Amino acid sequence: MHKVIIIVLTLTGVALSQNITVNETDTSQITLVNANDALICQFGSNGTLGTTAGCYNVVPSSCTDSVAMQQNAVNSSATFKFNGTAIFINSLQYQFSPEYTVTLNGESTDVDGYAVPPANSSFSCAAPLFSKSGLDKNSEHTIVLASKGRSPSRTDSQTDVGVFSLISFVYTTDNTTNTSPSGSATTSSANSPDATQKGTSSSIPNAIRISLLKVSASLTVVLALARHLS
Incomplete structure (x- = not known):
């Protein structure tokens, strides 16, 4: 027996987390103030980068297909609401980016947008401008990206605030x-x-x-x- x-x-x-990207073109979710969808310079059939007036030379092209920009970004901002556990802000950064204020659920943090682009590039986009994790997945969060003023890292003689830039907000959902x-x-x-x-x-x-x-x-x-x- x-x-x-x-x-x-x-x-x-089992964790069911995913990152959701909301591009700056989605005005149903993002509220832009004093900033607009910008024209990106395109390569011609002969491989030459176009020189359309007012276009931004976003090289390498892997940075983004769209971006909201504003020259001399006085009072420029972008507001976004989401439910998730983490948030990231992607932006084109270079020597003329401003200092930003990021306000998340009423708490403000100053972020210097100044960056030196890598060789053969006009902007830097390798890392998020801002990120925050550990948020309550059951609450709605509000984040605001706003230009604060001229970057303290700038060494040029110009007095403008700088160029506001927003590529996208990326948030993480957690359905565990x-x-x-x-x-x-x-x-x-x-x-x-x-x-x-x-x-x-x-x-x-x-x-x-x-x-x-x-x-x-x-x-x-x-x-x-x-x-x-x-």
Whole structure:
């Protein structure tokens, strides 16, 4: 006679996080003040970068396909509301970017937009201008990017505030569900094989079998312990 004890544990709590990008062109979600969608210089069929009046030379092109800009950005701002656990602001940064004030849920932080672009580039866009994590996923958050004034890092003789820039807001959603493990144990019996039968054994060694199965957002762990009883 063999007695098999089967323990089944079901665990849930798989993180379903994702980053959602809202470009500056989405005016249904972003409110722009004294800033507008800018014209980006395009490469011609001969590979030469166009020189359309007022266009911005965004090289490399991987920086962005669209951007909101404003020269001498006095009182320029962008407001965005979201539900999530983290927020990022992407911007074109260079030697004429202003100092910004970022206000998140009423708390303000000054951020210097000044940056020296890499070689053969007009702007820097490798890292977010601002980021914040650890936000309450169940609350709506409001973030405002506003030009504060001339960057303290500038060394040129001009007195303008600088060029406001917004590429996008990126926020992280977290739909993790937390459920305590649940388990059950059952015991079943089976007759021992007849030792006289051909191709059978009168002794069955102890065995432990563990299998992992992930279905949708659940993780199921099955532990089977079989013990031979004499």
